[in-house]
Amino acid sequence: METRGLASMTDGARLSWTALGDRARKPPVVMLHGGPGLPDYLGEVAAMVGDLAPVYRYDQRGTGLSAWRGRHSLARHVDDLAELLDTWDAARAVLIGHSYGTDLASRFCLAHPDRVAAMLLMCGPFVGDWRPGYRAERGRRMAAAQQARYQALEEVPDRTEEQEVELLTLAWFTDHADPERGWDWAAQGARRRRPVNWAMNAELGGDGRADPLDERLDELRACLPARTELLGGAEDPRPVSALASLALRLDLPLTRIEDAGHEPWLEQPDAVRAHLRRFVRGAVGG
Template sequence: MTLMETQGLVPMTDGARLRWMALGDTTRRPAVILLHGGPGLPDYLGDVAPMIADLAPVYRYDQRGTGRSPWRGPHSFARHVDDLAELLDAWDVPSAVLIGHSYGTDLASRFCLRHSDRVTAMLLMCGPFVGDWRTGDRAERRRRMSAAQQERLRELEGLADRTEEQEVELLTLAWFTDHADTERGWHWAAQGARRRRPVNWPMNGELGKEGRADPLEGHLADLRARLPARAEILGGADDPRPVSALEELALRLALPLTRIEGAGHEPWLEQPDAVRTHLRRFVQAVGA
Protein backbone atom coordinates (compact mmCIF):
# COMPACT_ATOMS: atom_id res chain seq x y z
CA MET A 1 0.00 0.00 0.00
CA THR A 2 1.33 3.43 -0.96
CA LEU A 3 1.04 5.96 1.82
CA MET A 4 0.58 9.66 1.20
CA GLU A 5 3.49 11.89 2.16
CA THR A 6 3.06 15.58 2.89
CA GLN A 7 5.32 18.26 4.28
CA GLY A 8 5.34 21.92 5.07
CA LEU A 9 6.95 24.82 6.89
CA VAL A 10 5.18 26.38 9.89
CA PRO A 11 6.10 29.80 11.31
CA MET A 12 6.32 29.99 15.08
CA THR A 13 5.18 33.03 17.05
CA ASP A 14 8.79 34.06 17.71
CA GLY A 15 9.82 33.98 14.05
CA ALA A 16 11.30 30.47 13.80
CA ARG A 17 10.10 28.27 10.94
CA LEU A 18 9.83 24.53 11.51
CA ARG A 19 9.88 21.95 8.74
CA TRP A 20 7.51 19.02 9.20
CA MET A 21 6.69 15.79 7.39
CA ALA A 22 3.62 13.55 7.59
CA LEU A 23 3.05 10.01 6.36
CA GLY A 24 -0.44 8.60 5.92
CA ASP A 25 -3.94 10.04 5.79
CA THR A 26 -3.77 13.27 7.81
CA THR A 27 -7.57 13.43 8.09
CA ARG A 28 -7.57 10.37 10.38
CA ARG A 29 -7.48 10.52 14.15
CA PRO A 30 -5.74 10.02 16.45
CA ALA A 31 -2.57 11.43 14.93
CA VAL A 32 0.85 10.18 16.04
CA ILE A 33 3.74 12.58 16.59
CA LEU A 34 7.29 11.18 16.57
CA LEU A 35 9.67 13.27 18.66
CA HIS A 36 13.33 12.74 17.81
CA GLY A 37 16.22 12.92 20.21
CA GLY A 38 19.44 14.86 20.48
CA PRO A 39 19.08 17.51 21.57
CA GLY A 40 20.68 19.21 18.61
CA LEU A 41 20.06 16.57 15.93
CA PRO A 42 17.62 16.76 13.01
CA ASP A 43 14.81 14.23 12.78
CA TYR A 44 16.02 10.66 12.18
CA LEU A 45 12.82 8.64 12.74
CA GLY A 46 11.99 8.15 9.07
CA ASP A 47 12.39 4.38 9.44
CA VAL A 48 9.91 4.26 12.32
CA ALA A 49 7.02 6.18 10.73
CA PRO A 50 6.15 3.52 8.09
CA MET A 51 5.72 0.91 10.81
CA ILE A 52 2.43 2.48 11.88
CA ALA A 53 1.43 5.02 9.21
CA ASP A 54 -1.28 2.72 7.81
CA LEU A 55 -2.96 2.83 11.23
CA ALA A 56 -2.72 6.58 11.89
CA PRO A 57 -1.09 9.63 10.31
CA VAL A 58 2.47 10.01 11.57
CA TYR A 59 3.98 13.48 11.89
CA ARG A 60 7.66 14.26 12.33
CA TYR A 61 9.55 17.55 12.41
CA ASP A 62 13.04 18.97 12.69
CA GLN A 63 13.29 20.73 16.03
CA ARG A 64 14.28 24.38 15.75
CA GLY A 65 17.91 24.89 14.91
CA THR A 66 18.25 21.45 13.31
CA GLY A 67 17.88 20.06 9.79
CA ARG A 68 15.56 22.23 7.73
CA SER A 69 14.32 24.28 10.71
CA PRO A 70 16.89 27.10 10.88
CA TRP A 71 17.21 29.03 14.14
CA ARG A 72 20.13 30.83 15.75
CA GLY A 73 18.48 32.14 18.90
CA PRO A 74 18.38 30.66 22.42
CA HIS A 75 16.87 27.30 23.29
CA SER A 76 14.76 26.26 26.28
CA PHE A 77 12.45 23.42 27.21
CA ALA A 78 9.56 25.89 27.43
CA ARG A 79 10.14 27.09 23.88
CA HIS A 80 10.39 23.54 22.53
CA VAL A 81 7.13 22.69 24.31
CA ASP A 82 5.52 25.78 22.76
CA ASP A 83 6.79 24.69 19.34
CA LEU A 84 4.98 21.38 19.62
CA ALA A 85 1.77 23.07 20.77
CA GLU A 86 1.91 25.50 17.84
CA LEU A 87 2.56 22.66 15.41
CA LEU A 88 -0.47 20.75 16.70
CA ASP A 89 -2.53 23.89 16.10
CA ALA A 90 -1.15 24.24 12.58
CA TRP A 91 -1.95 20.59 11.85
CA ASP A 92 -5.45 20.97 13.33
CA VAL A 93 -4.68 18.18 15.79
CA PRO A 94 -6.43 18.88 19.13
CA SER A 95 -4.64 16.01 20.88
CA ALA A 96 -2.15 13.40 19.72
CA VAL A 97 -0.33 10.20 20.50
CA LEU A 98 3.22 11.18 21.41
CA ILE A 99 6.06 8.74 20.75
CA GLY A 100 9.35 10.18 21.91
CA HIS A 101 12.83 8.73 21.53
CA SER A 102 15.78 9.62 23.78
CA TYR A 103 15.61 13.42 24.32
CA GLY A 104 12.21 13.21 22.64
CA THR A 105 10.93 11.38 25.75
CA ASP A 106 11.98 14.34 27.87
CA LEU A 107 10.21 16.70 25.48
CA ALA A 108 7.07 14.54 25.46
CA SER A 109 7.08 14.43 29.26
CA ARG A 110 7.51 18.18 29.65
CA PHE A 111 4.78 18.75 27.06
CA CYS A 112 2.48 16.47 29.05
CA LEU A 113 3.20 18.45 32.22
CA ARG A 114 1.91 21.64 30.55
CA HIS A 115 -0.62 20.29 28.05
CA SER A 116 -1.93 16.99 29.38
CA ASP A 117 -5.28 17.67 27.69
CA ARG A 118 -3.52 17.44 24.32
CA VAL A 119 -1.89 14.05 24.94
CA THR A 120 -4.10 11.14 23.91
CA ALA A 121 -1.44 8.54 24.73
CA MET A 122 2.31 8.50 25.23
CA LEU A 123 5.06 5.99 24.51
CA LEU A 124 8.49 6.76 25.94
CA MET A 125 11.19 4.96 23.95
CA CYS A 126 14.68 4.70 25.47
CA GLY A 127 14.22 7.43 28.05
CA PRO A 128 13.96 9.58 30.01
CA PHE A 129 16.55 8.18 32.39
CA VAL A 130 16.48 9.00 36.09
CA GLY A 131 18.86 8.55 38.98
CA ASP A 132 22.62 8.29 38.55
CA TRP A 133 22.42 6.61 35.14
CA ARG A 134 25.42 8.43 33.69
CA THR A 135 27.95 6.50 35.80
CA GLY A 136 26.73 3.17 34.45
CA ASP A 137 26.48 4.56 30.93
CA ARG A 138 30.09 5.79 30.92
CA ALA A 139 31.36 2.49 32.32
CA GLU A 140 29.49 0.41 29.74
CA ARG A 141 30.66 2.58 26.85
CA ARG A 142 34.27 2.19 28.01
CA ARG A 143 33.77 -1.57 28.10
CA ARG A 144 32.52 -1.55 24.49
CA MET A 145 35.46 0.55 23.24
CA SER A 146 39.14 -0.25 22.84
CA ALA A 147 41.71 1.85 24.68
CA ALA A 148 42.77 3.39 21.35
CA GLN A 149 39.18 4.34 20.53
CA GLN A 150 38.74 5.94 23.93
CA GLU A 151 41.93 7.96 23.51
CA ARG A 152 40.99 9.08 20.00
CA LEU A 153 37.54 10.19 21.16
CA ARG A 154 39.11 12.29 23.91
CA GLU A 155 41.48 13.87 21.38
CA LEU A 156 38.64 14.81 19.04
CA GLU A 157 36.49 16.17 21.86
CA GLY A 158 39.38 18.39 22.92
CA LEU A 159 39.73 20.11 19.54
CA ALA A 160 38.46 23.68 19.45
CA ASP A 161 37.65 23.33 15.75
CA ARG A 162 37.09 20.10 13.85
CA THR A 163 37.18 19.39 10.14
CA GLU A 164 34.23 17.65 8.51
CA GLU A 165 35.99 14.29 8.64
CA GLN A 166 37.00 14.80 12.27
CA GLU A 167 33.39 15.60 13.17
CA VAL A 168 32.20 12.43 11.44
CA GLU A 169 34.87 10.41 13.23
CA LEU A 170 33.94 11.90 16.61
CA LEU A 171 30.22 11.16 16.16
CA THR A 172 30.92 7.62 14.95
CA LEU A 173 33.06 6.91 18.00
CA ALA A 174 30.47 8.50 20.30
CA TRP A 175 27.50 6.65 18.81
CA PHE A 176 28.61 3.14 17.85
CA THR A 177 28.44 1.98 21.47
CA ASP A 178 24.72 2.82 21.52
CA HIS A 179 24.09 -0.55 19.86
CA ALA A 180 24.10 -4.08 21.24
CA ASP A 181 26.05 -5.30 18.21
CA THR A 182 28.97 -2.88 18.05
CA GLU A 183 30.20 -4.19 14.69
CA ARG A 184 26.91 -3.36 12.99
CA GLY A 185 26.69 -0.39 15.34
CA TRP A 186 29.82 1.09 13.75
CA HIS A 187 28.09 1.04 10.36
CA TRP A 188 24.92 2.66 11.71
CA ALA A 189 26.91 5.26 13.66
CA ALA A 190 29.07 6.17 10.65
CA GLN A 191 25.95 6.49 8.51
CA GLY A 192 24.23 8.63 11.13
CA ALA A 193 27.34 10.78 11.55
CA ARG A 194 26.95 11.93 7.94
CA ARG A 195 23.16 12.13 7.78
CA ARG A 196 22.25 13.63 11.14
CA ARG A 197 24.08 16.85 10.51
CA PRO A 198 24.98 19.41 11.37
CA VAL A 199 24.81 18.84 15.11
CA ASN A 200 23.61 21.95 16.90
CA TRP A 201 26.12 21.84 19.74
CA PRO A 202 24.99 25.15 21.35
CA MET A 203 21.41 23.80 21.53
CA ASN A 204 22.71 20.60 23.09
CA GLY A 205 24.65 22.58 25.67
CA GLU A 206 21.83 24.98 26.54
CA LEU A 207 19.22 22.27 27.05
CA GLY A 208 21.72 20.09 28.87
CA LYS A 209 22.45 22.92 31.30
CA GLU A 210 18.74 23.57 31.85
CA GLY A 211 18.12 19.86 32.37
CA ARG A 212 20.75 19.75 35.10
CA ALA A 213 19.31 22.85 36.78
CA ASP A 214 15.71 21.63 36.54
CA PRO A 215 15.77 17.85 36.04
CA LEU A 216 12.63 16.07 34.95
CA GLU A 217 13.18 13.76 37.92
CA GLY A 218 11.91 16.54 40.17
CA HIS A 219 8.56 16.58 38.36
CA LEU A 220 7.77 12.86 38.24
CA ALA A 221 5.00 12.98 40.83
CA ASP A 222 3.25 15.71 38.85
CA LEU A 223 3.86 13.88 35.60
CA ARG A 224 2.36 10.68 37.01
CA ALA A 225 -0.79 12.58 37.89
CA ARG A 226 -1.04 14.06 34.40
CA LEU A 227 -0.25 11.00 32.29
CA PRO A 228 -2.89 9.84 29.82
CA ALA A 229 -4.72 6.59 30.51
CA ARG A 230 -2.48 4.77 28.04
CA ALA A 231 1.20 5.37 28.57
CA GLU A 232 4.13 2.95 28.34
CA ILE A 233 7.91 2.75 28.34
CA LEU A 234 9.93 0.83 25.75
CA GLY A 235 13.67 0.29 25.93
CA GLY A 236 16.52 -1.71 24.47
CA ALA A 237 17.77 -4.29 26.96
CA ASP A 238 21.35 -3.67 25.77
CA ASP A 239 21.30 0.12 25.76
CA PRO A 240 24.54 1.31 27.43
CA ARG A 241 22.32 3.53 29.54
CA PRO A 242 21.40 1.11 32.35
CA VAL A 243 17.98 -0.48 32.03
CA SER A 244 17.72 -0.13 35.81
CA ALA A 245 17.17 3.60 35.26
CA LEU A 246 14.13 2.84 33.09
CA GLU A 247 12.94 0.34 35.70
CA GLU A 248 13.10 3.07 38.33
CA LEU A 249 11.19 5.43 36.03
CA ALA A 250 8.53 2.79 35.37
CA LEU A 251 8.13 2.23 39.09
CA ARG A 252 7.81 5.92 39.91
CA LEU A 253 5.34 6.57 37.09
CA ALA A 254 3.48 3.26 37.57
CA LEU A 255 3.93 2.40 33.88
CA PRO A 256 4.57 -0.90 32.10
CA LEU A 257 8.10 -1.31 30.76
CA THR A 258 8.91 -3.50 27.76
CA ARG A 259 12.54 -4.46 27.13
CA ILE A 260 13.58 -5.33 23.58
CA GLU A 261 16.22 -8.06 23.82
CA GLY A 262 19.25 -7.80 21.57
CA ALA A 263 18.75 -4.08 21.02
CA GLY A 264 20.46 -0.93 22.21
CA HIS A 265 19.46 2.73 22.15
CA GLU A 266 17.89 2.59 18.68
CA PRO A 267 15.99 -0.70 18.90
CA TRP A 268 14.22 -0.32 15.54
CA LEU A 269 17.59 -0.82 13.82
CA GLU A 270 18.55 -4.05 15.57
CA GLN A 271 15.13 -5.56 16.23
CA PRO A 272 12.74 -3.94 13.72
CA ASP A 273 10.12 -6.70 13.88
CA ALA A 274 9.84 -6.53 17.66
CA VAL A 275 9.59 -2.74 17.62
CA ARG A 276 7.04 -2.78 14.79
CA THR A 277 4.88 -5.28 16.64
CA HIS A 278 4.98 -3.24 19.83
CA LEU A 279 4.24 0.09 18.14
CA ARG A 280 1.35 -1.35 16.15
CA ARG A 281 -0.19 -2.91 19.22
CA PHE A 282 0.15 0.37 21.08
CA VAL A 283 -1.41 2.51 18.35
CA GLN A 284 -4.20 0.01 17.68
CA ALA A 285 -5.07 -0.08 21.36
CA VAL A 286 -5.28 3.72 21.42
CA GLY A 287 -7.57 3.70 18.40
CA ALA A 288 -9.80 1.07 19.95
Protein backbone atom coordinates in the same frame (compact mmCIF):
# COMPACT_ATOMS: atom_id res chain seq x y z
CA MET B 1 1.44 9.46 0.94
CA GLU B 2 3.95 11.89 2.45
CA THR B 3 3.26 15.60 2.91
CA ARG B 4 5.83 18.27 3.81
CA GLY B 5 5.40 21.77 5.13
CA LEU B 6 6.85 24.71 7.06
CA ALA B 7 5.08 25.97 10.17
CA SER B 8 5.58 29.51 11.46
CA MET B 9 6.00 29.86 15.22
CA THR B 10 4.89 32.93 17.17
CA ASP B 11 8.51 34.06 17.62
CA GLY B 12 9.23 33.93 13.88
CA ALA B 13 10.92 30.51 13.71
CA ARG B 14 9.83 28.24 10.87
CA LEU B 15 9.84 24.50 11.54
CA SER B 16 10.00 21.87 8.82
CA TRP B 17 7.57 18.98 9.22
CA THR B 18 6.63 15.79 7.42
CA ALA B 19 3.37 13.84 7.59
CA LEU B 20 2.78 10.26 6.52
CA GLY B 21 -0.73 8.87 5.95
CA ASP B 22 -4.25 10.27 5.91
CA ARG B 23 -4.08 13.60 7.76
CA ALA B 24 -7.85 13.74 8.15
CA ARG B 25 -7.77 10.93 10.71
CA LYS B 26 -7.62 11.92 14.39
CA PRO B 27 -5.79 11.75 16.65
CA PRO B 28 -2.46 11.80 14.84
CA VAL B 29 0.80 10.28 16.02
CA VAL B 30 3.65 12.74 16.56
CA MET B 31 7.20 11.37 16.74
CA LEU B 32 9.76 13.37 18.71
CA HIS B 33 13.38 12.75 17.83
CA GLY B 34 16.34 12.79 20.17
CA GLY B 35 19.56 14.73 20.46
CA PRO B 36 19.14 17.36 21.51
CA GLY B 37 20.72 19.08 18.56
CA LEU B 38 20.10 16.47 15.87
CA PRO B 39 17.65 16.67 12.96
CA ASP B 40 14.77 14.22 12.75
CA TYR B 41 15.78 10.61 12.02
CA LEU B 42 12.57 8.69 12.77
CA GLY B 43 11.28 8.16 9.22
CA GLU B 44 11.93 4.42 9.40
CA VAL B 45 9.95 4.20 12.64
CA ALA B 46 7.08 6.30 11.27
CA ALA B 47 6.71 3.92 8.33
CA MET B 48 5.99 1.09 10.76
CA VAL B 49 2.63 2.62 11.75
CA GLY B 50 1.81 5.10 8.96
CA ASP B 51 -1.11 3.00 7.76
CA LEU B 52 -2.76 3.03 11.20
CA ALA B 53 -2.82 6.80 11.78
CA PRO B 54 -1.27 9.95 10.31
CA VAL B 55 2.28 10.28 11.61
CA TYR B 56 3.94 13.67 11.95
CA ARG B 57 7.64 14.32 12.40
CA TYR B 58 9.57 17.58 12.50
CA ASP B 59 13.07 19.00 12.74
CA GLN B 60 13.34 20.80 16.06
CA ARG B 61 14.27 24.46 15.69
CA GLY B 62 17.90 24.99 14.74
CA THR B 63 18.26 21.51 13.23
CA GLY B 64 17.83 19.99 9.77
CA LEU B 65 15.53 22.11 7.61
CA SER B 66 14.28 24.17 10.57
CA ALA B 67 16.80 26.98 10.19
CA TRP B 68 16.87 29.21 13.26
CA ARG B 69 19.43 31.01 15.40
CA GLY B 70 18.94 32.00 19.01
CA ARG B 71 18.86 30.62 22.53
CA HIS B 72 17.14 27.31 23.15
CA SER B 73 14.96 26.46 26.14
CA LEU B 74 12.88 23.48 27.10
CA ALA B 75 9.86 25.75 27.53
CA ARG B 76 10.22 27.06 23.97
CA HIS B 77 10.48 23.51 22.61
CA VAL B 78 7.28 22.63 24.48
CA ASP B 79 5.61 25.71 22.98
CA ASP B 80 6.80 24.66 19.52
CA LEU B 81 5.04 21.33 19.82
CA ALA B 82 1.82 23.00 20.98
CA GLU B 83 1.93 25.41 18.03
CA LEU B 84 2.63 22.58 15.62
CA LEU B 85 -0.44 20.71 16.87
CA ASP B 86 -2.45 23.86 16.18
CA THR B 87 -0.96 24.03 12.68
CA TRP B 88 -1.99 20.42 12.09
CA ASP B 89 -5.49 21.05 13.51
CA ALA B 90 -4.87 18.40 16.15
CA ALA B 91 -6.54 19.01 19.50
CA ARG B 92 -4.76 15.94 20.90
CA ALA B 93 -2.01 13.64 19.71
CA VAL B 94 -0.36 10.32 20.45
CA LEU B 95 3.24 11.16 21.34
CA ILE B 96 6.07 8.74 20.59
CA GLY B 97 9.39 10.10 21.81
CA HIS B 98 12.87 8.68 21.47
CA SER B 99 15.83 9.54 23.74
CA TYR B 100 15.68 13.34 24.34
CA GLY B 101 12.27 13.17 22.66
CA THR B 102 10.98 11.31 25.73
CA ASP B 103 12.02 14.21 27.94
CA LEU B 104 10.29 16.64 25.58
CA ALA B 105 7.15 14.48 25.53
CA SER B 106 7.11 14.30 29.33
CA ARG B 107 7.50 18.07 29.71
CA PHE B 108 4.81 18.66 27.10
CA CYS B 109 2.51 16.36 29.06
CA LEU B 110 3.19 18.36 32.23
CA ALA B 111 2.28 21.60 30.45
CA HIS B 112 -0.57 20.34 28.26
CA PRO B 113 -1.98 17.07 29.66
CA ASP B 114 -5.28 17.65 27.86
CA ARG B 115 -3.49 17.49 24.49
CA VAL B 116 -1.84 14.07 25.00
CA ALA B 117 -4.04 11.14 23.94
CA ALA B 118 -1.38 8.51 24.67
CA MET B 119 2.38 8.40 25.08
CA LEU B 120 5.10 5.88 24.29
CA LEU B 121 8.54 6.70 25.68
CA MET B 122 11.35 4.87 23.85
CA CYS B 123 14.78 4.67 25.47
CA GLY B 124 14.17 7.39 28.01
CA PRO B 125 13.71 9.55 29.91
CA PHE B 126 16.65 8.62 32.08
CA VAL B 127 16.40 10.10 35.54
CA GLY B 128 18.40 9.67 38.71
CA ASP B 129 22.14 9.05 38.85
CA TRP B 130 22.39 7.05 35.59
CA ARG B 131 25.33 8.78 33.90
CA PRO B 132 28.21 7.05 35.76
CA GLY B 133 26.86 3.65 34.76
CA TYR B 134 26.41 4.82 31.17
CA ARG B 135 29.94 6.20 30.92
CA ALA B 136 31.39 3.03 32.42
CA GLU B 137 29.51 0.77 30.00
CA ARG B 138 30.38 2.92 27.01
CA GLY B 139 34.02 2.80 28.04
CA ARG B 140 33.85 -0.97 28.42
CA ARG B 141 32.59 -1.29 24.84
CA MET B 142 35.46 0.80 23.46
CA ALA B 143 39.03 -0.31 22.88
CA ALA B 144 41.69 1.75 24.65
CA ALA B 145 42.77 3.32 21.36
CA GLN B 146 39.19 4.30 20.58
CA GLN B 147 38.79 5.92 23.98
CA ALA B 148 41.97 7.90 23.52
CA ARG B 149 40.97 9.03 20.03
CA TYR B 150 37.49 10.05 21.20
CA GLN B 151 38.92 12.14 24.03
CA ALA B 152 41.43 13.76 21.67
CA LEU B 153 38.73 14.68 19.15
CA GLU B 154 36.52 16.15 21.86
CA GLU B 155 39.29 18.63 22.67
CA VAL B 156 39.69 19.87 19.06
CA PRO B 157 38.05 23.34 19.00
CA ASP B 158 37.28 23.53 15.27
CA ARG B 159 36.86 20.03 13.92
CA THR B 160 36.96 19.32 10.21
CA GLU B 161 34.07 17.49 8.57
CA GLU B 162 35.91 14.17 8.74
CA GLN B 163 36.91 14.73 12.36
CA GLU B 164 33.29 15.46 13.27
CA VAL B 165 32.11 12.29 11.54
CA GLU B 166 34.79 10.28 13.33
CA LEU B 167 33.88 11.78 16.70
CA LEU B 168 30.18 11.01 16.25
CA THR B 169 30.88 7.48 15.03
CA LEU B 170 32.97 6.81 18.13
CA ALA B 171 30.30 8.38 20.33
CA TRP B 172 27.43 6.40 18.86
CA PHE B 173 28.68 2.93 17.92
CA THR B 174 28.51 1.74 21.52
CA ASP B 175 24.76 2.49 21.55
CA HIS B 176 24.13 -0.83 19.80
CA ALA B 177 24.18 -4.41 21.06
CA ASP B 178 26.14 -5.65 18.03
CA PRO B 179 29.45 -3.71 17.87
CA GLU B 180 30.23 -4.51 14.23
CA ARG B 181 26.84 -3.51 12.86
CA GLY B 182 26.79 -0.73 15.43
CA TRP B 183 29.89 0.82 13.88
CA ASP B 184 28.24 0.84 10.44
CA TRP B 185 25.00 2.34 11.78
CA ALA B 186 26.92 4.97 13.74
CA ALA B 187 29.03 5.92 10.71
CA GLN B 188 25.89 6.29 8.57
CA GLY B 189 24.19 8.37 11.24
CA ALA B 190 27.28 10.54 11.68
CA ARG B 191 27.01 11.60 8.03
CA ARG B 192 23.22 11.90 7.82
CA ARG B 193 22.27 13.47 11.15
CA ARG B 194 24.15 16.65 10.53
CA PRO B 195 25.05 19.23 11.41
CA VAL B 196 24.80 18.72 15.15
CA ASN B 197 23.65 21.87 16.94
CA TRP B 198 26.06 21.67 19.86
CA ALA B 199 24.88 25.02 21.29
CA MET B 200 21.33 23.69 21.45
CA ASN B 201 22.59 20.54 23.16
CA ALA B 202 24.42 22.54 25.82
CA GLU B 203 21.59 25.02 26.43
CA LEU B 204 18.89 22.39 26.82
CA GLY B 205 21.21 20.35 29.01
CA GLY B 206 21.60 23.38 31.27
CA ASP B 207 17.84 23.89 31.34
CA GLY B 208 17.36 20.26 32.32
CA ARG B 209 19.81 20.55 35.19
CA ALA B 210 18.07 23.71 36.42
CA ASP B 211 14.64 22.07 36.28
CA PRO B 212 15.27 18.31 36.56
CA LEU B 213 12.50 16.00 35.48
CA ASP B 214 13.45 13.82 38.47
CA GLU B 215 11.82 16.35 40.80
CA ARG B 216 8.55 16.41 38.87
CA LEU B 217 7.82 12.70 38.60
CA ASP B 218 4.92 12.76 41.06
CA GLU B 219 3.37 15.61 39.09
CA LEU B 220 3.99 13.74 35.84
CA ARG B 221 2.42 10.54 37.15
CA ALA B 222 -0.72 12.45 38.07
CA CYS B 223 -1.22 13.84 34.56
CA LEU B 224 -0.16 10.90 32.37
CA PRO B 225 -2.76 9.62 29.90
CA ALA B 226 -4.19 6.21 30.70
CA ARG B 227 -2.27 4.64 27.82
CA THR B 228 1.39 5.40 28.58
CA GLU B 229 4.22 2.90 28.19
CA LEU B 230 8.00 2.67 28.34
CA LEU B 231 10.14 0.74 25.86
CA GLY B 232 13.89 0.21 25.95
CA GLY B 233 16.67 -1.84 24.43
CA ALA B 234 17.99 -4.37 26.92
CA GLU B 235 21.56 -3.73 25.70
CA ASP B 236 21.40 0.07 25.73
CA PRO B 237 24.57 1.30 27.48
CA ARG B 238 22.30 3.67 29.38
CA PRO B 239 21.25 1.36 32.22
CA VAL B 240 17.89 -0.27 31.61
CA SER B 241 17.66 -0.47 35.40
CA ALA B 242 17.09 3.30 35.35
CA LEU B 243 14.07 2.79 33.09
CA ALA B 244 12.86 0.02 35.38
CA SER B 245 13.07 2.38 38.36
CA LEU B 246 11.18 5.03 36.40
CA ALA B 247 8.49 2.50 35.46
CA LEU B 248 7.98 1.70 39.14
CA ARG B 249 7.90 5.36 40.07
CA LEU B 250 5.32 6.20 37.38
CA ASP B 251 3.45 2.87 37.63
CA LEU B 252 3.97 2.17 33.92
CA PRO B 253 4.62 -1.01 31.93
CA LEU B 254 8.16 -1.35 30.57
CA THR B 255 8.95 -3.52 27.57
CA ARG B 256 12.58 -4.58 27.12
CA ILE B 257 13.64 -5.39 23.57
CA GLU B 258 16.27 -8.13 23.84
CA ASP B 259 19.50 -7.97 21.82
CA ALA B 260 18.94 -4.30 21.03
CA GLY B 261 20.48 -1.04 22.15
CA HIS B 262 19.51 2.63 22.10
CA GLU B 263 17.89 2.43 18.64
CA PRO B 264 16.10 -0.91 18.97
CA TRP B 265 14.28 -0.62 15.62
CA LEU B 266 17.61 -1.10 13.84
CA GLU B 267 18.56 -4.35 15.56
CA GLN B 268 15.11 -5.84 16.22
CA PRO B 269 12.77 -4.24 13.67
CA ASP B 270 10.13 -6.97 13.84
CA ALA B 271 9.80 -6.77 17.62
CA VAL B 272 9.65 -2.97 17.61
CA ARG B 273 7.17 -2.90 14.73
CA ALA B 274 4.86 -5.34 16.52
CA HIS B 275 5.03 -3.31 19.73
CA LEU B 276 4.42 0.02 18.00
CA ARG B 277 1.49 -1.31 15.99
CA ARG B 278 -0.17 -2.76 19.08
CA PHE B 279 0.33 0.49 20.94
CA VAL B 280 -0.91 2.76 18.14
CA ARG B 281 -3.94 0.56 17.43
CA GLY B 282 -4.94 0.81 21.06
CA ALA B 283 -4.26 4.53 21.22
CA VAL B 284 -6.30 5.51 18.16
CA GLY B 285 -9.04 2.91 18.61
CA GLY B 286 -8.25 1.02 15.41
